[in-house]
Amino acid sequence: MRPTVHDIAAEAGVSLATVDRVLNRRPGVRRQTVEKVENAVTRLGYVRDVTAANLARRRVYPLVFIIPSGPNSFMRVLESEIASAMARSGVERTAIRIETVPPFDPAAIVRVLDALDPKQVSGVALVATDTPEVRAAVDRLSDQGVQVATLVSDLPGSRRVHFCGIDNVAAGRTAGNLIGRFCGGRSGKVLVVAGSMNLSDHMDRAAGFAAVLGREFPGLDIVGPIETNDDADTVRDAVTSALDQVSDIIAIYNLGAGNRGLIEALAHRRDRTLSVVAHEVTEHSRQALSDGVFDAVINQDCGHEVRSAIRVLKAHADGISPLSEQERIRIDIFLRDNLP
Amino acid sequence: MRPTVHDIAAEAGVSLATVDRVLNRRPGVRRQTVEKVENAVTRLGYVRDVTAANLARRRVYPLVFIIPSGPNSFMRVLESEIASAMARSGVERTAIRIETVPPFDPAAIVRVLDALDPKQVSGVALVATDTPEVRAAVDRLSDQGVQVATLVSDLPGSRRVHFCGIDNVAAGRTAGNLIGRFCGGRSGKVLVVAGSMNLSDHMDRAAGFAAVLGREFPGLDIVGPIETNDDADTVRDAVTSALDQVSDIIAIYNLGAGNRGLIEALAHRRDRTLSVVAHEVTEHSRQALSDGVFDAVINQDCGHEVRSAIRVLKAHADGISPLSEQERIRIDIFLRDNLP
DNA sequence: GAATTTCTGAGGTACGTAAATCAGAAATCC
DNA sequence: GGATTTCTGATTTACGTACCTCAGAAATTC
Numbered sequence: 001m002r003p004t005v006h007d008i009a010a011e012a013g014v015s016l017a018t019v020d021r022v023l024n025r026r027p028g029v030r031r032q033t034v035e036k037v038e039n040a041v042t043r044l045g046y047v048r049d050v051t052a053a054n055l056a057r058r059r060v061y062p063l064v065f066i067i068p069s070g071p072n073s074f075m076r077v078l079e080s081e082i083a084s085a086m087a088r089s090g091v092e093r094t095a096i097r098i099e100t101v102p103p104f105d106p107a108a109i110v111r112v113l114d115a116l117d118p119k120q121v122s123g124v125a126l127v128a129t130d131t132p133e134v135r136a137a138v139d140r141l142s143d144q145g146v147q148v149a150t151l152v153s154d155l156p157g158s159r160r161v162h163f164c165g166i167d168n169v170a171a172g173r174t175a176g177n178l179i180g181r182f183c184g185g186r187s188g189k190v191l192v193v194a195g196s197m198n199l200s201d202h203m204d205r206a207a208g209f210a211a212v213l214g215r216e217f218p219g220l221d222i223v224g225p226i227e228t229n230d231d232a233d234t235v236r237d238a239v240t241s242a243l244d245q246v247s248d249i250i251a252i253y254n255l256g257a258g259n260r261g262l263i264e265a266l267a268h269r270r271d272r273t274l275s276v277v278a279h280e281v282t283e284h285s286r287q288a289l290s291d292g293v294f295d296a297v298i299n300q301d302c303g304h305e306v307r308s309a310i311r312v313l314k315a316h317a318d319g320i321s322p323l324s325e326q327e328r329i330r331i332d333i334f335l336r337d338n339l340p
Numbered sequence: 341m342r343p344t345v346h347d348i349a350a351e352a353g354v355s356l357a358t359v360d361r362v363l364n365r366r367p368g369v370r371r372q373t374v375e376k377v378e379n380a381v382t383r384l385g386y387v388r389d390v391t392a393a394n395l396a397r398r399r400v401y402p403l404v405f406i407i408p409s410g411p412n413s414f415m416r417v418l419e420s421e422i423a424s425a426m427a428r429s430g431v432e433r434t435a436i437r438i439e440t441v442p443p444f445d446p447a448a449i450v451r452v453l454d455a456l457d458p459k460q461v462s463g464v465a466l467v468a469t470d471t472p473e474v475r476a477a478v479d480r481l482s483d484q485g486v487q488v489a490t491l492v493s494d495l496p497g498s499r500r501v502h503f504c505g506i507d508n509v510a511a512g513r514t515a516g517n518l519i520g521r522f523c524g525g526r527s528g529k530v531l532v533v534a535g536s537m538n539l540s541d542h543m544d545r546a547a548g549f550a551a552v553l554g555r556e557f558p559g560l561d562i563v564g565p566i567e568t569n570d571d572a573d574t575v576r577d578a579v580t581s582a583l584d585q586v587s588d589i590i591a592i593y594n595l596g597a598g599n600r601g602l603i604e605a606l607a608h609r610r611d612r613t614l615s616v617v618a619h620e621v622t623e624h625s626r627q628a629l630s631d632g633v634f635d636a637v638i639n640q641d642c643g644h645e646v647r648s649a650i651r652v653l654k655a656h657a658d659g660i661s662p663l664s665e666q667e668r669i670r671i672d673i674f675l676r677d678n679l680p
Numbered sequence: 681g682a683a684t685t686t687c688t689g690a691g692g693t694a695c696g697t698a699a700a701t702c703a704g705a706a707a708t709c710c
Numbered sequence: 711g712g713a714t715t716t717c718t719g720a721t722t723t724a725c726g727t728a729c730c731t732c733a734g735a736a737a738t739t740c
Contacts, residue, residue: 002430004726015689020728028687030737047430051391052726055695090342090387173677181635184524212677295521303665325643331678337513337552338671344696355719360698368717370706392696395725 003044012040061314062095066126068103072257073282081306106131113137118144123313128155130200147316153201161316164309166300168201171331172208175277179251180217182275187219188250195230195256205255235261251275259284289336299332343384352380401654402435406466408443412597413622421646446471453477458484463653468495470540487656489649493541501656504649506640508541511671512548515617519591520557522615527559528590535570535596545595575601591615599624629676639672
């Protein structure tokens with residue numbers, strides 16, 4: 001049986017009330033006595049029964065998720081994952097609110113962040129546009145005691161406590177490695193399509209991709225990246241005209257969203273054998289994989305990301321540091337055959 | 341606020357004791373009254389507070405993990421994952437015991453299974469050799485009310501409640517797809533190395549691999565599978581002699597263990613460009629990936645598998661069916677660049 | 681040494697559920 | 711219709727922790 005507060009009180013030779021004061025860092029205990037209790041805790045290997053504690057204190061964690069609105073499939077999947085986390089609110093003692101903001105609009109994010117009442121919110125998770133204003137707003141909120149985590153795209157240099165997402169440089173390298181091998185020694189050009197260079201995830205992927213191609217596949221030259229603001233129609237038009245104008249494109253890497261546009265652009269040309277790698281498993285990309293239009297899709301499990309964000313924000317709100325092992329999000333590679 | 345048992349008692353117009361009897365399926369309640377309570381439950385949307393319930397009933401789940409002994413790195417990783425689950429026992433209200441048995445020894449598994457006291461064990465997770473004796477022993481245990489889950493390798497047709505592992509046919513297909521593409525249109529032979537055809541995971545992988553190669557890459561012919569009993573030295577010797585005897589091997593798929601032997605066999609021959617795909621991220625395979633000896637490693641997250649097994653066994657012990665979504669184990673593909 | 685201030689102990693209630701006891705109501709049997 | 715059996719209600723204790731109050735001990739100040 002694991003020890004309880006009663007055991008500690010007995011071991012330390014103090015009363016239950018004193019143990020409680022020490023454990024919950026309440027004032028009114030002499031330094032000496034604090035040490036006696038803390039020694040007893042380590043001697044007995046006491047760990048607080050979090051479930052009993054939460055039951056007793058009727059704690060709820062008010063959390064806010066800020067995500068882009070718009071047709072981006074990945075963001076809609078993310079939203080549905082947050083929704084299903086909301087359904088578990090009762091069990092997990094969370095009170096989750098979703099705030100959607102127009103995509104690529106830093107000012108809108110800042111407005112939402114600044115409108116939050118630090119006393120009413122214990123944590124915020126946001127898909128951040130990487131600009132100074134957003135960073136400043138995050139830091140303001142952090143300073144007021146609100147735990148902030150970035151989701152999907154990071155805000156390096158800010159006072160966010162955690163980034164819930166993948167290592168995007170490694171994801172870009174992975175894409176480079178895949179495309180390099182799929183091209184099997186052929187030479188030619190690789191078209192890179194991106195959403196926005198204001199998103200740190202897109203920037204990182206582009207950098208990782210370029211690094212691998214430059215180092216390991218010198219026969220492949222990069223065209224782009226083209227910026228599309230993650231708009232499918234823009235992607236379609238840009239890819240179509242690139243394929244028309246540049247003759248020796250043998251591979252395409254879409255490191256942003258708008259896969260629908262990419263699929264549409266490729267639908268017309270069955271003539272050439274293009275290696276295509278994209279990101280995020282959605283309705284469209286899943287179909288493209290099984291049709292053989294995409295060769296591989298790199299994915300981040302956004303269900304895992306949302307659950308991780310909640311765990312991390314709760315832990316930080318309680319002053320605990322979360323288990324890093326469980327919070328690392330993997331870079332998934334999906335081919336047609338291992339699609340979940 | 342979510343409703344409590346008190347609210348239900350009030351809503352149904354019965355006492356707390358009756359609600360408790362209905363919720364916990366204890367006898368002594370008239371059919372009519374049961375319905376009244378159940379209606380109140382659905383009307384109010386009551387869900388039991390599992391943490392409070394566990395607190396009150398001081399429930400612990402005695403679980404047994406049965407895994408092979410021996411030098412197999414993957415199994416040792418699995419063991420360490422179980423060990424870290426044991427460290428969480430206090431929090432998760434489990435009492436986990438590990439039983440190691442000699443690998444490829446069905447009789448040993450049967451002995452351990454039969455020695456278990458059904459009254460003292462609520463669940464068992466085992467890495468099963470797929471033989472009739474083992475299946476019979478599992479069924480006997482199931483009939484005595486012990487929940488059994490298979491781990492890593494399944495026991496199809498048995499009365500196990502769940503398989504905690506990957507879809508190994510799909511894993512084999514994935515390997516086939518990767519090797520096919522990595523070979524980039526070249527023709528030649530692919531050496532397939534397996535551990536034992538008494539392991540259903542190995543059988544499934546071989547089948548999936550062969551299916552994809554036959555259907556999509558007609559230029560590639562399979563040599564093998566060679567059976568090695570997952571012994572590294574056997575793998576080394578078998579691969580070495582196969583490479584000596586068969587001239588046009590251009591790829592190797594090791595669908596079992598013993599990666600160390602494969603690496604040793606390849607260390608001597610830098611002359612040819614072999615595509616190599618293996619299973620499970622371990623110390624050896626990780627090194628081989630970053631050295632460029634292996635091109636890809638297909639992995640199952642055994643930390644996830646162990647955690648899933650615990651959740652599933654606990655849920656079944658309580659007569660609850662677990663959320664299938666969270667319990668699906670992914671087929672991870674790792675290249676050098678997305679190694680965790 | 682008296683008056684403070686600071687610390688500590690004892691005791692209680694609460695969280696939501698499980699489980700037990702016991703008394704009494706309702707249904708069933710003879 | 712009385713005896714039995716089956717059902718139901720009321721009440722209590724417990725789980726491990728949080729948090730509150732109040733009395734009194736100990737240390738500090740004047």
